[in-house]
Amino acid sequence: MIGNAGDMNVVVCVKQIPDPANPGSLDANNNLDRSSKLIIDDSDMYGVEMALQLVHAAGSGEVSLVSMAPNGETAGLRTALAMGAEKAVLVSDDTLKGSDALGTAKVLAAAIKRIEGADLILAATESSDGYTGTTPVQVAEILGLPSVTFAKHIEVDGSTVKVQRQTEAGYDEVTCPLPALVTVTAGVVEPRYPSFKGIMAAKGKPLDQVTVADLGIDAAQVGGDGAGQKITNVTAAEARKAGEVVVDEGDAFQKIVAFLDQLKVI
Amino acid sequence: MAKVWVLAESAGGKVSSLSLELLTKARELGDTVEAVAWGADTASIAGDLGAHGASTVHDLGDLGTSLPGVSVAAAIAAAIEAGTGPDILLVGQSYDGRDVAGRLSAKLDKPVLTNVVGLAAGEPPVASHAIFGGATIVEATFTGSAPFIYAVRPKSFAAEPSGGSATVAPLSVPETGATNAATVVDRHVEERSGPQLDEAAVVVSGGRGLGEAANYAMIEELAKLLKGAPGASRAIVDAGWVPYAYQVGQTGKTVKPTLYIAAGISGATQHMVGMKGSKNIIAINKDQEAPILQIADLGIVGDVHKVLPQLIEALKARS
Numbered sequence: 001m002i003g004n005a006g007d008m009n010v011v012v013c014v015k016q017i018p019d020p021a022n023p024g025s026l027d028a029n030n031n032l033d034r035s036s037k038l039i040i041d042d043s044d045m046y047g048v049e050m051a052l053q054l055v056h057a058a059g060s061g062e063v064s065l066v067s068m069a070p071n072g073e074t075a076g077l078r079t080a081l082a083m084g085a086e087k088a089v090l091v092s093d094d095t096l097k098g099s100d101a102l103g104t105a106k107v108l109a110a111a112i113k114r115i116e117g118a119d120l121i122l123a124a125t126e127s128s129d130g131y132t133g134t135t136p137v138q139v140a141e142i143l144g145l146p147s148v149t150f151a152k153h154i155e156v157d158g159s160t161v162k163v164q165r166q167t168e169a170g171y172d173e174v175t176c177p178l179p180a181l182v183t184v185t186a187g188v189v190e191p192r193y194p195s196f197k198g199i200m201a202a203k204g205k206p207l208d209q210v211t212v213a214d215l216g217i218d219a220a221q222v223g224g225d226g227a228g229q230k231i232t233n234v235t236a237a238e239a240r241k242a243g244e245v246v247v248d249e250g251d252a253f254q255k256i257v258a259f260l261d262q263l264k265v266i
Numbered sequence: 267m268a269k270v271w272v273l274a275e276s277a278g279g280k281v282s283s284l285s286l287e288l289l290t291k292a293r294e295l296g297d298t299v300e301a302v303a304w305g306a307d308t309a310s311i312a313g314d315l316g317a318h319g320a321s322t323v324h325d326l327g328d329l330g331t332s333l334p335g336v337s338v339a340a341a342i343a344a345a346i347e348a349g350t351g352p353d354i355l356l357v358g359q360s361y362d363g364r365d366v367a368g369r370l371s372a373k374l375d376k377p378v379l380t381n382v383v384g385l386a387a388g389e390p391p392v393a394s395h396a397i398f399g400g401a402t403i404v405e406a407t408f409t410g411s412a413p414f415i416y417a418v419r420p421k422s423f424a425a426e427p428s429g430g431s432a433t434v435a436p437l438s439v440p441e442t443g444a445t446n447a448a449t450v451v452d453r454h455v456e457e458r459s460g461p462q463l464d465e466a467a468v469v470v471s472g473g474r475g476l477g478e479a480a481n482y483a484m485i486e487e488l489a490k491l492l493k494g495a496p497g498a499s500r501a502i503v504d505a506g507w508v509p510y511a512y513q514v515g516q517t518g519k520t521v522k523p524t525l526y527i528a529a530g531i532s533g534a535t536q537h538m539v540g541m542k543g544s545k546n547i548i549a550i551n552k553d554q555e556a557p558i559l560q561i562a563d564l565g566i567v568g569d570v571h572k573v574l575p576q577l578i579e580a581l582k583a584r585s
Contacts, residue, residue: 139372170453255566
């Protein structure tokens with residue numbers, strides 16, 4: 001599936017999520033309420049930036065995006081296109097509502113196949129709303145590709161990707177032949193802001209909107225019915241006892257010292 | 267009754283505390299508890315695994331320079347296919363645990379319940395998840411058939427020995443092909459002084475409110491004075507002020523110290539998930555509306571650049 005020799009084609013998985021600045025809520029089916037405007041998950045900005053830099057370093061090739069949203073949302077994809085990605089595939093379908101990580105992976109894998117010639121697939125280590133952290137590896141397994149998760153540094157050397165992979169103790173240097181899937185930690189690169197020119201150009205870039213049926217996926221495999229898991233109960237967590245809040249008038253540190261004394265940590 | 271397998275991760279001949287926590291919980295979920303382990307010297311950890319409830323340690327042996335995810339998932343899948351595998355698999359929500367869960371899930375076409383913080387026995391067991399920064403608890407279970415895969419967050423359960431012992435039995439890794447092509451060419455250990463972040467009795471964390479990277483020195487100094495470990499919010503890890511290993515939160519470490527001090531941290535969902543279980547919380551933030559102040563036992567509405575130096579001086583004067 002490698003494209004023209006010398007080309008570096010990167011596909012980035014992008015999730016569009018409710019703005020994390022607003023308090024989240026559950027809908028009547030206990031799914032995360034996604035009815036508000038969706039934006040690009042901050043975690044995915046790193047993958048998009050990394051992809052743009054890798055293509056730039058290779059000298060030729062392009063960055064493509066894949067995303068899945070129940071309501072035809074494109075705002076987040078337009079942000080990534082404005083950063084410099086060339087094209088996007090959006091899988092949007094009512095039947096996708098309530099999909100779990102594995103269902104999502106099946107959809108994303110099929111969307112990635114639609115973009116031919118991918119050398120490298122990038123994703124965030126996890127999304128900021130669902131944060132299961134399993135979808136990218138499930139995508140890799142479905143596509144029969146090797147994967148390296150938790151990359152904090154990525155370089156491509158010919159047909160090999162070199163990754164510094166975060167570990168409990170430090171990091172591992174890992175090499176992997178392309179094509180491969182790599183998940184990036186936040187901070188792997190500093191994402192650029194879309195320029196005005198980029199924002200204008202993004203409006204004219206190809207955004208291929210497809211349905212589950214277009215991808216040849218059985219609708220029973222996705223959505224709430226395909227999820228194979230169900231929510232049985234939702235309760236408010238036991239709230240922490242309200243504590244004391246003090247406005248510092250120059251002596252608040254004494255309050256802290258007294259608190260530390262009481263805990264016997266000093 | 268159910269057979270439960272627990273993914274036993276280890277480093278330097280020591281089983282991860284997360285794996286021991288899972289073994290302890292597994293004893294409530296089934297009548298047979300077994301561990302899956304890999305590495306050059308599995309025999310050396312079998313004692314600890316047995317003492318925490320594993321009757322058998324399925325030993326994959328040394329995986330060499332490959333990453334564990336693909337091999338471990340393939341070996342478990344082969345056992346399941348042969349009818350000798352588990353009904354329930356518990357993995358830690360760790361770097362390698364997530365790789366194993368993801369690979370196995372897609373291989374078996376079975377879902378995973380992730381970020382589990384509680385498990386109640388049942389057929390299948392019911393998992394609890396903390397969402398919205400821990401403000402809401404969701405209980406969920408599987409609707410299909412076994413095997414049931416759960417990925418569990420650290421410190422969800424206490425590790426308690428049961429006094430048993432384990433037999434080591436080899437478990438072979440089938441041919442994995444192209445999916446297993448990633449190779450570890452070098453391992454780097456980043457040295458840290460003082461107590462481990464996830465084991466320290468006192469954790470002092472800093473966030474974006476510190477203003478600039480150089481001010482993180484105040485966090486380190488305060489942590490040292492309190493014999494604690496310095497931590498960080500995702501914002502300043504992303505900004506490159508401190509390494510990822512310092513991060514407390516959803517993506518980083520889960521901590522439950524006696525005392526957690528949050529300085530210049532607003533309390534994003536991402537952060538709260540990792541520290542809400544602390545016994546006592548002190549927060550210093552200049553924004554009265556910061557969510558962290560709502561869960562603090564002592565909240566100071568103030569400037570960290572003033573309060574921290576005063577606090578450090580006061581503690582120095584006493585020592």
